[in-house]
Amino acid sequence: MKLDFPTLYLVILLNSLTLTVIWxxxxxxxxxxxxxxxxxxxxxxxxxxxxxxxxxxxxxxFALAASGNALVIFSFGLVWVGVRRFYGKDGGLLTSAxxxxxxxxxxxxVRDSSEARNVVYATAQITLVSFxxxxxxxxxxxxxxxxxxxxxxxxxxVGQGAEAVMNLMRIAGxxxxxxxxxxxxICLLTIIFSGVVWNFGFVLLAIDRLRSDLALLAVVxxxxxxxxxxxFMENAAIEEKRARxxxxxxxxxxxxxDNFKSINDSYGHAAGDASLKHFVDLAAKNLxxxxxxxxxGGDEFGVLLPETGAGGAGALANDLVRTFRAEGFHWKGQxxxxxxxxxxxxxxxxxxSGVASVIENADTALYETKKRGRxxxxxxxxxxxxxxxxxxxxxxxxx
Numbered sequence: 001m002k003l004d005f006p007t008l009y010l011v012i013l014l015n016s017l018t019l020t021v022i023w024x025x026x027x028x029x030x031x032x033x034x035x036x037x038x039x040x041x042x043x044x045x046x047x048x049x050x051x052x053x054x055x056x057x058x059x060x061x062f063a064l065a066a067s068g069n070a071l072v073i074f075s076f077g078l079v080w081v082g083v084r085r086f087y088g089k090d091g092g093l094l095t096s097a098x099x100x101x102x103x104x105x106x107x108x109x110v111r112d113s114s115e116a117r118n119v120v121y122a123t124a125q126i127t128l129v130s131f132x133x134x135x136x137x138x139x140x141x142x143x144x145x146x147x148x149x150x151x152x153x154x155x156x157x158v159g160q161g162a163e164a165v166m167n168l169m170r171i172a173g174x175x176x177x178x179x180x181x182x183x184x185x186i187c188l189l190t191i192i193f194s195g196v197v198w199n200f201g202f203v204l205l206a207i208d209r210l211r212s213d214l215a216l217l218a219v220v221x222x223x224x225x226x227x228x229x230x231x232f233m234e235n236a237a238i239e240e241k242r243a244r245x246x247x248x249x250x251x252x253x254x255x256x257x258d259n260f261k262s263i264n265d266s267y268g269h270a271a272g273d274a275s276l277k278h279f280v281d282l283a284a285k286n287l288x289x290x291x292x293x294x295x296x297g298g299d300e301f302g303v304l305l306p307e308t309g310a311g312g313a314g315a316l317a318n319d320l321v322r323t324f325r326a327e328g329f330h331w332k333g334q335x336x337x338x339x340x341x342x343x344x345x346x347x348x349x350x351x352x353s354g355v356a357s358v359i360e361n362a363d364t365a366l367y368e369t370k371k372r373g374r375x376x377x378x379x380x381x382x383x384x385x386x387x388x389x390x391x392x393x394x395x396x397x398x399x
Contacts, residue, residue: 010050011189012046016043019196020040026040034082035083035206037082038085041075042079045078048071052064062111070103070104072125073100073103073121073125073128074096074100076132077092077096077099081096083132084135087135095131096128099128102124115170116167119164122161122164123164125160125191126164129153129160132153133154137150143204144204145201145202145204146205148204149198149204152194152200155193156191162183163184166187167180224277227294227295229294231292232304235304236292239304240354240355243347244349249308249310249346249349250306250308250347251305251308251313251345251346252302252303252347252355253302253313253343253362254343254363255283257279257338257340258337258338263338267334275329276295279338279340283301285323286316286320287316290307291306302359302362308346310345310346310380317344321339321340321375321377324338339374340375341376342365342369343362343364343377343380344377345364346380361380362380
């Protein structure tokens with residue numbers, strides 16, 4: 001198969017332009033996606049570089065060749081940088097720029113040899129694509145997108161490697177120009193095709209990431225960053241199954257900020273949001289790692305305590321109330337009263353007792369705390385047989 005190089009340059013240009021449109025649409029819709037922005041810029045630079053190379057026609061123009069290949073090489077570097085950003089790592093830009101600049105310097109030294117120029121192009125591109133491939137290949141958790149992109153990059157490296165080896169053979173006189181041109185087009189088409197495929201792998205990675213982000217939004221409270229009611233109920237259901245299997249108890253705390261509405265009314269909703277975040281930070285510092293702290297709605301929070309009875313849960317509620325009382329909340333330098341009321345309930349182990357009943361009991365205890373003046377906690381205990389109401393124990397005094 002023999003294909004003229006101006007046509008190949010045009011193919012590179014059109015291919016890069018197509019990928020630019022695709023990544024441009026993704027970046028437009030998902031602007032907080034730094035990896036996609038780097039991949040978009042990579043496609044833009046590859047398009048510009050392909051355009052400059054196509055302007056050479058059948059001849060060689062050093063300025064066009066140097067600038068075009070520098071842009072294309074740096075675009076490969078941005079592929080690697082985008083992979084790094086996707087996995088939360090910085091760096092790569094200076095290295096990519098250095099490789100592109102070094103290729104231009106070496107190109108200037110060997111400008112009279114087309115074979116040597118081809119070796120320079122191939123070596124620089126192999127270097128940067130290898131960085132990206134290894135960054136993808138050695139992930140602890142592999143996905144379909146990761147594997148597709150890494151394998152496509154490997155194919156591109158093989159194509160570039162074959163191109164470099166054949167040109168070295170031409171320099172050594174062991175391969176004729178006819179022999180080279182008979183397979184060079186196949187190598188270049190392999191490189192072009194691999195770029196399309198690894199971008200497809202990146203799209204798969206982007207879809208997986210966006211889908212994960214959407215799934216996270218479904219179970220995490222956007223303001224405070226803690227689980228929402230849905231995740232809380234899911235975890236509680238799992239804990240109930242474990243408790244029924246092992247016979248060990250679990251407890252639930254329901255927490256309300258006292259007079260939260262007055263904070264919003266007196267200081268504004270921004271202060272109210274800040275007080276909720278402050279409340280979550282304090283609670284998280286006092287809770288064991290196994291606990292699940294969730295925002296159930298408004299200023300209401302829930303805490304799931306695995307393998308914890310009412311006594312341990314009550315002691316924890318005591319610590320929380322005292323912490324909220326002692327740790328002042330300030331808004332724009334002004335102290336704002338911030339206390340909490342808590343209701344505590346333990347899973348009884350009864351056949352008909354489930355998560356819903358434990359939450360209902362905790363809510364009953366919470367109501368008792370509020371009725372007695374707030375800024376404290378109450379522990380629910382089932383009443384004696386025949387009693388009209390349950391026993392509410394251990395209300396923390398306000399002093």
